[in-house]
Amino acid sequence: MAQEHKQPRKSTEAEESVEETTAVEGGVAERKEKLDEDIDAILDEIDDVLEVNAEDFVKSFIQKGGQ
Amino acid sequence: MTVRRIMGTETEFGISVVGQPHANPMVASTRLVNAYASAELHVRRARWDFEEESPLRDARGFDLAREAADPSQLTDEDLGLANVILTNGARLYVDHAHPEYSSPEVTNPLDAVLWDKAGEQVALDACRFASVTGEPDIVLYKNNTDNKGASYGAHENYLMKRSTPFGDIVRHLIPFFVSRQVVCGAGRVGIGQDGREHGFQIAQRSDFFEVEVGLETTLKRPIINTRDEPHADPEKSRRLHVIIGDANLSEISTYLKVGTTALVLDMIENGYLTTELTVANSVASLRAVSHDPTLTHLLEREGGKTLTAVQLQWEYLHLAAAYVADRYGADVDPQTADVLARWESVLTRLERDPFECATELDWVAKLRLLESYRERDGLDWDDAKLHLIDLQYADLRPEKGLYHRLLRLGRMERLLDDGAVTAAMHEPPDDTRAYFRGRCLEKYPDSVAAASWDSVIFDLPGHDSLQRVPTIDPLRGSKAHVGELIDRSDTALALFSALTR
Numbered sequence: 001m002a003q004e005h006k007q008p009r010k011s012t013e014a015e016e017s018v019e020e021t022t023a024v025e026g027g028v029a030e031r032k033e034k035l036d037e038d039i040d041a042i043l044d045e046i047d048d049v050l051e052v053n054a055e056d057f058v059k060s061f062i063q064k065g066g067q
Numbered sequence: 068m069t070v071r072r073i074m075g076t077e078t079e080f081g082i083s084v085v086g087q088p089h090a091n092p093m094v095a096s097t098r099l100v101n102a103y104a105s106a107e108l109h110v111r112r113a114r115w116d117f118e119e120e121s122p123l124r125d126a127r128g129f130d131l132a133r134e135a136a137d138p139s140q141l142t143d144e145d146l147g148l149a150n151v152i153l154t155n156g157a158r159l160y161v162d163h164a165h166p167e168y169s170s171p172e173v174t175n176p177l178d179a180v181l182w183d184k185a186g187e188q189v190a191l192d193a194c195r196f197a198s199v200t201g202e203p204d205i206v207l208y209k210n211n212t213d214n215k216g217a218s219y220g221a222h223e224n225y226l227m228k229r230s231t232p233f234g235d236i237v238r239h240l241i242p243f244f245v246s247r248q249v250v251c252g253a254g255r256v257g258i259g260q261d262g263r264e265h266g267f268q269i270a271q272r273s274d275f276f277e278v279e280v281g282l283e284t285t286l287k288r289p290i291i292n293t294r295d296e297p298h299a300d301p302e303k304s305r306r307l308h309v310i311i312g313d314a315n316l317s318e319i320s321t322y323l324k325v326g327t328t329a330l331v332l333d334m335i336e337n338g339y340l341t342t343e344l345t346v347a348n349s350v351a352s353l354r355a356v357s358h359d360p361t362l363t364h365l366l367e368r369e370g371g372k373t374l375t376a377v378q379l380q381w382e383y384l385h386l387a388a389a390y391v392a393d394r395y396g397a398d399v400d401p402q403t404a405d406v407l408a409r410w411e412s413v414l415t416r417l418e419r420d421p422f423e424c425a426t427e428l429d430w431v432a433k434l435r436l437l438e439s440y441r442e443r444d445g446l447d448w449d450d451a452k453l454h455l456i457d458l459q460y461a462d463l464r465p466e467k468g469l470y471h472r473l474l475r476l477g478r479m480e481r482l483l484d485d486g487a488v489t490a491a492m493h494e495p496p497d498d499t500r501a502y503f504r505g506r507c508l509e510k511y512p513d514s515v516a517a518a519s520w521d522s523v524i525f526d527l528p529g530h531d532s533l534q535r536v537p538t539i540d541p542l543r544g545s546k547a548h549v550g551e552l553i554d555r556s557d558t559a560l561a562l563f564s565a566l567t568r
Contacts, residue, residue: 039439040443042436042439042473042476042478043439043440045472045476046436046456046472049459049466050452050455050456050459051455051459051467054450054451054452057455058451058454058455058458059088060088061081061083061088061213061214062215062217063081063092063164063215063217063219064092064163064164064165064219065163065164065216065217065219065285066162066163066164066165066218066219066220066285067162067219067220067222067284067285067310
């Protein structure tokens with residue numbers, strides 16, 4: 001169920017020992033770095049499937065009101 | 068058993084004909100529903116039975132005159148628009164200018180998620196079936212606005228006791244609905260009904276609500292909708308028709324949306340909510356909460372006290388937890404305990420850093436994606452690419468939809484597996500009258516002339532007139548009641564004879 005509760009970790013021993021000693025902001029910075037790495041890979045994937053002409057696509061998405 | 072009650076969801080899908088932005092959406096929606104019916108329902112198509120529908124009945128106790136109603140409020144006249152009943156007990160039809168899937172009646176939030184997700188797959192199959200005819204492709208979106216002023220709904224239905232004063236429902240639910248979007252909003256790029264202001268907001272629907280209470284669903288939308296068609300014994304029950312929610316892709320968003328709402332309804336029904344939770348200017352507050360993804364907007368209470376939407380959600384959660392502990396103690400059912408635990412976990416993390424919920428909640432998942440694009444490509448909120456990402460998040464196609472891409476990449480948590488969802492496209496829930504409806508359509512399709520939430524109408528040999536079997540009690544007609552009987556009845560006539568013996 002919880003497939004993705006935590007970001008996948010590829011931490012080295014050095015990182016782990018640093019983690020022990022750094023304060024909260026160190027942890028946040030590290031988490032952000034991991035997140036950025038991850039996100040870059042995700043964005044590459046998403047780039048591949050995004051509709052080509054964003055402006056045309058957005059303009060032509062016209063709906064009638066419903067409930 | 069507090070999250071358990073009769074409930075169901077309805078989704079109006081955004082529809083687009085590839086390459087034809089001005090295509091008639093009613094024609095396209097009809098094509099979809101008909102394509103699904105021809106491919107899946109090989110025999111006689113049962114009509115929808117409108118006898119028990121009364122969309123102008125108002126929960127406050129009066130009927131709106133038909134002449135005074137906006138034409139869009141008249142949903143009970145069979146306009147010749149496509150309309151089919153599925154073997155899973157759901158209804159697939161054309162509502163206004165959108166294809167709509169109404170889930171079968173279920174008894175708990177997890178089943179609500181299951182048959183809601185099954186509806187997405189039904190809708191996707193309808194697109195696939197419609198695309199083989201040589202006509203242009205049709206694509207569906209599970210969202211609620213085109214960002215040009217139009218909105219379409221994703222409704223929830225909850226059966227409630229008739230004896231609960233409607234004023235209590237109004238008083239205690241409005242603050243809940245103002246705040247619950249921080250959990251179950253679907254996220255939106257654009258502020259205002261036509262999206263003219265640039266920026267991100269938490270919910271798709273919030274800018275489209277204009278009054279606190281009312282019967283309308285297509286104009287002057289009310290936070291509390293008073294449509295009162297119980298599709299059950301009206302002496303005992305009312306159906307609470309909730310129109311304020313967003314269409315969710317994330318299973319956990321939908322689960323918490325219906326699960327937490329069911330908990331609050333249980334407290335209201337049992338007179339447990341006596342605390343005054345009202346916030347000032349609810350309509351304006353609803354929008355202000357949606358417009359603030361930092362979750363710091365302060366709602367005002369009488370007497371000048373202020374609190375955030377998350378804090379207001381905490382108040383409901385604390386009351387619900389105390390209520391469940393008081394009523395059930397250690398005997399609490401697992402799903403109620405799970406809803407409470409997830410609700411608490413999500414609120415804790417939303418308060419700390421909303422991005423901690425990026426794998427669970429639609430609006431956070433969408434915002435994280437958008438912010439990543441903004442950072443990488445230096446985009447402002449008016450950039451078409453960000454609007455595209457918002458729309459494409461809701462594309463139902465697994466190869467194109469961004470929710471589906473995130474899911475495939477392991478970036479969204481799930482509650483269900485694909486096998487269960489596929490099965491629920493065709494199989495009804497076991498524990499409501501949807502079981503009887505679905506099984507009859509599956510086993511005796513040639514003999515079912517029409518059906519609705521509260522009836523199945525048979526066309527039987529040897530009977531001159533159609534034979535209507537009422538299913539007025541949502542909890543009867545379950546597998547336990549009629550499973551064996553249907554199993555051993557080879558024909559509808561045999562079933563009918565056994566039922567009326």
